[in-house]
Amino acid sequence: MxxxxxxxxxxxxxxxxxxxxxxxxxxxxxxxxxxxxxxxxxxxxxxxxxxxxxxxxxxxxxxxxxxxxxxxxxxxxxxxxxxxxxxxxxxxxxxxxxxxxxxxxxxxxxxxxxxxxxxxxxxxxxNKDSYQPVCNIPIITSLKEEERLIESSTKPVVKLLYNRSNNKYSYTSNSDDHLLKNIELFDKLSLRFNGRVLFIKDVIGDEICCWSFYGQGRKLAEVCCTSIVYATEKKQTKVEFPEARIYEETLNVLLYETPRVPDNSLLEATSRNRSQASPSEDEETLELRDRVRRIHVKRYSTYDDRQLGHQSSHRD
CATH class of the missing domain: 3.30.710.10 (Potassium Channel Kv1.1; Chain A)
Structure with a gap:
């Protein structure tokens, strides 16, 4: 154990x-x-x-x-x-x-x-004569490598996936600027929290710009920064820069700096009898363990009556 x-x-x-x-x-x-x-x-x-x-x-x-x-x-x-x-x-x-x-x-x-x-x-x-950089940011080369990095990390993990070539359509006017701002924010957070959080870059994934947040080997939240918009009868890809949401989720993963809590089988062997626990306690524990949040920034812009500035938030 x-x-x-x-x-x-x-x-x-x-x-x-x-x-x-x-x-x-x-x-x-x-x-x-x-x-x-x-x-x-x-x-x-x-x-x-x-x-x-x-x-x-x-x-x-x-x-x-x-x-x-x-x-x-x-x-x-x-x-x-x-x-x-x-x-x-x-x-x-x-x-x-x-x-x-x-x-x-x-x-x-x-x-x-x-x-x-x-x-x-x-x-x-x-290692006496070798010098290790203070801030190491791995760039993953495969999905398997990514899984191993996240599972083996004793720190929370923040991953930024950006791959501009994944786009099927043209970009909106501000998309390149927003993509650059996402990358710059990732670099700033890496410098600020490098000793407490493992930061990972992914440049081979299927998304254009997406943040993922992990704690104790589990995905906790995801912030997708791209959406498809319609302008002059033509589809375009729009990249957002949800700065406040990214800061919020980065601070949330810091709650997972401490190592994993014991699993249920160990708690049964070392704590009070499970039958003495109230049903509400079991439900709350399961809900906390299984909850994974997904935040998807998605907006539409058209010349018809479609709602502007719509943002959907999905929480599992």
Whole structure:
């Protein structure tokens, strides 16, 4: 099971100090609160290696717990999921960022995970003389590559698809200017949020100009900036620049910076009985998980009585 996290609610109760009796509980799930991030994992994963975590969960060290049973660890939880993956699999894919490798190595030293410390030291030594750009923006080469980038990203994802050659008709007078403004805004957002959001360019897709927003591997929203308009008995392609909507959706994906919340099967194994949950709670959870918004800017301009400035908004 992966080290899934969510924000930890504040608790006014004082933590309790006690020993953890871990004998014979290899497959039992435990709840960890690491610096405000919550993790579920098994005792077996925590005790596979001779580390400080093994000492904590084999009864050799006392542990702090709150009134809800969360075991408290006073460390930053940013890299704890990576540490759990190493404890399970004996290997991980290290971050590309040199600073993040240093942060991970500091946590590995604290938990006395020597194998992970060695991995980090080796990576830092190999990259000692190399310089990594601060802002990397991948340009996808295939749909499969795009899917892998989005699924593997630990950050929210913003993708801009623009391909001017997809047009079957002539463009309206302002379309080229609006297309350029969309690209310029993408570059500005990339510089502003490059450490928090993965920005991707797509120049091979089937749309002319379309923004897509992803969080935790799921598409959250889409802003399509093109429509077909009619003028002088001739179809034309119109490109919009919905700047406010793009800013809004970019800020929305920042809500998904924290890692994934635990799935239902894990919640059933580690929290209260599912039968005790109210029907309204289940419905709200499913609705939140399945909701994907689609915003399509679409306007018509004709010489007849067709409505001007019509905008349709589709929400699934």
């Amino acid at each position: 992966s080290g899934d996290t969510c924000l930890c609610p504040a608790s006014g109760a004082k933590p309790k100090l006690g020993g953890f009796k871990g004998g014979g509980l290899g497959n039992k799930y435990v709840q960890l609160n690491v610096g405000g991030s919550l993790y579920y994992t098994t005792v077996r994963a925590l005790t596979r290696h001779d580390t400080m975590l093994k000492a904590m969960f084999s009864g050799r060290m006392e542990v702090l717990t709150d009134k809800e049973g969360w075991i408290l660890i006073d460390r930053c939880g940013k890299h704890f999921g990576t540490i759990l993956n190493y404890l399970r699999d004996d290997t991980i894919v290290l971050p590309q960022n040199r600073q993040e490798i240093k942060e991970l190595m500091a946590e590995a030293k604290y938990y006395l995970i020597q194998g992970l410390v060695n991995m980090c030291q080796s990576a830092l030594q190999d």
